[in-house]
Amino acid sequence: MPELPEVETVCLGLRARVRGFTVDRVTARRPGLRFPFPADLAERIAGARITAVRRRAKYGIIVLADAPAVLFHLGMSGRIVLEPPPYPPPGPHDHLALELVSASGAQLRLTFRDPRRFGLVDLLPGGADAAHPRLRELGPEPLDITGPELRAVLRGRAAPIKAALLDQRVVAGVGNIYACEALFRARISPRRRAGTVGPRRAEALAAGLRSVLADAIRAGGSTLRDHAQIGGEAGWFQRELLVYGRAGEACIACARPIRQFRQGGRSTFHCPACQR
DNA sequence: ATTGGTTCCTGCTGGC
DNA sequence: TGCCAGCAGGAACCAA
Structure with missing residues (x-):
């Protein structure tokens, strides 16, 4: 059950490995989780470079240059899987995948896996917490x-x-x-x-x-x-x-x-x- | 306004 | 040993 420390752990791991990578391809295997994925998710983040990964409460935020940030919540059973090629075929609960590529050509696939589907993936335009209704109401860290x-x-x-x-x-x-x-x-x-x-x-x-x-x-x-x-x-x-x-x-x-x-x-x- | 209860979902566990 | 009901829980939603 991901709470703050689990999300922080995931964000620390992501930050260390994906900063500087560019979003190459976005594959959604279902329409959404708790809420639908943004309809134009792929178009809005394709080609964008990851500049930071941060956390707010139990939310992770993947910050992109010149594109909306990717906001995610792991719900109850969510996890993020990061793996190098050759990519294994997606499992039944691998709902969304971002294929990433670095300037030197290194590749990674970032998968949102969530059997119970209590999680959430959304966009955070402008990257400011106040821009998102779910972040706006949160209390202090x-x-x-x-x-x-x-x-x-x-x-x-x-x-x-x-x-x-x-x-x-x-x-x-x-x-x-x-x-x-x-x-x-x-x-x-x-x-x-x-x-x-x-x-x-x-x-x-x-x-x-x-x-x-x-x-x-x-x-x-x-x-x-x-x-x-x-x-x-x-x-x-x-x-x-x-x-x-x-x-x-x-x-x-x-x-x-x-x-x-x-x-x-x-x-x-x-x-x-x-x-x- | 605040509070408590219900619901979503699947995998694991415990009792028979 | 195997089956299946019940439990696990974040947070939106609803009702009081």
């Missing part, structure tokens, strides 16, 4: 959020803090796994009303978010089912998860069992003794 910033976006909210962290308009890029982990690191109950997080807890939660996300990026993300780095390598942060997926196991702090319950249709993992 949690990777470098401060306690006061976090407290400000949580203020007045009656929803449980866990639900608030998953709301991309509150904080952008946190998903179910890292929400659980950050709350555990901060020793805050997932049931606590967001608005009751005061300065001390906000400081702890901001630190929990920053540290868990940075640690996960360092480990190449978490590979539970679907995530892979560019080139197919797994991420390893799932080994360092302290509560997510560990129902019944001993809490590392107090040795009492980690509990699981459903919150807004999502599984929440926590230690009822440590988290208040």
Whole structure:
């Protein structure tokens, strides 16, 4: 499940390998994913040179010179596969491919693969985040959020803090796994009303978010089912998860069992003794 | 306005 | 051992 660290890992891998390459050919094998691909996708980016790859929340952005940027979201099961020739035939879930060529003639094929098709590929005209409705509404990046910033976006909210962290308009890029982990690191109950997080807890939660996300990026993300780095390598942060997926196991702090319950249709993992 | 519930989709898992 | 129901979840959408 790609969250911020997984998308960051993918973007770092892409940046290192495709910057300077030119889009040679665009092949869509279906009309779209969650949303239709732009009708004129191929015409608008063909021939354009990749100048940068960046991330906003869980979105990746491939920046092109003199063309709209390519915006992508990996949804639940999406991954990006980058491979040199000879290109194997596309698999059943390889929905879109960009064939790239460098100035020296090197070739790479960039494939959007997404079995569950919760992902998205769109264009970002002008390259400015505000130009896209899905980016415009996003909250602050949690990777470098401060306690006061976090407290400000949580203020007045009656929803449980866990639900608030998953709301991309509150904080952008946190998903179910890292929400659980950050709350555990901060020793805050997932049931606590967001608005009751005061300065001390906000400081702890901001630190929990920053540290868990940075640690996960360092480990190449978490590979539970679907995530892979560019080139197919797994991420390893799932080994360092302290509560997510560990129902019944001993809490590392107090040795009492980690509990699981459903919150807004999502599984929440926590230690009822440590988290208040 | 905010919040909670439902839906999309396929692959994996667990219980029989 | 094999089958299949149920679960996994990001976020748009809808209803309250």
